[in-house]
Amino acid sequence: MYDRLVALWGPQQWWPAQSAFEVVIGAYLTQNTAWTSVERSIANLRAGGILSFEGLCAIPEDELRQLIRPSGFMLRKAHALKAFVAFLDAQHGGRMESLARAASADALAVRAQLLALPGVGPETADAILLYALHVPAMVVDEYLRRIVTRHGLLQEKARYLEIQALAEKAFLPDASSQSTRELARHYNEFHALMVQIGKLHCGRVARCERCPLTFDLQRHGLPQNPK
DNA sequence: CGCCAGGCCGTGT
């Protein structure tokens, strides 16, 4: 799937952000939210000079809520973002570079720290690890879950870690010849392509008609989309 | 108007 989509669409240039800190903001804001809505919030934050550790620390939570309003869940997300900068301040002096060094040394430990923060589940933690800290952590979103289960690669009941293990395994054969950074680049590109194809062809119920991946289903005799 | 969006969390079994 990866090779086919790379050949079809090429590099996706993800994550759409101008700094590691901005990646984190976007990772929180895009939770169950259309990216077009996140862009509005990001624009509000940029106009207010809030797209930085210092800016986010300085703004009162109730004002932050109004700026991120377009991307929904404003009470939770404002509180969660404040909790993140408190964590970054306490553990890393407010510096993303420090957090990145920690993640490079022990990715699982940093993942656990992120998961302990309010409003951070497995996908947000891995998105931060991959896109902001450049650690090879596969991001499993709803689109990848649908693609994997609808192709019969895993059962419908498959959970996050099982899907993640399957996706990471697909990049393993030549892992010995890859640097960690190169592996992260492939994870990055793969997830970006999954989201792209998901937006076009993977609705909640079905909408898989002209998906370029269903072509593979027919060729290899895998189960058709169940719905 | 109804469904959907790049999840997460508290609650009930």
Add this chain to the structure above:
DNA sequence: ACACGGCATGGC
């Protein structure tokens, strides 16, 4: 351990 509903807003 899981299923389920709420969280907020905007696009189509």
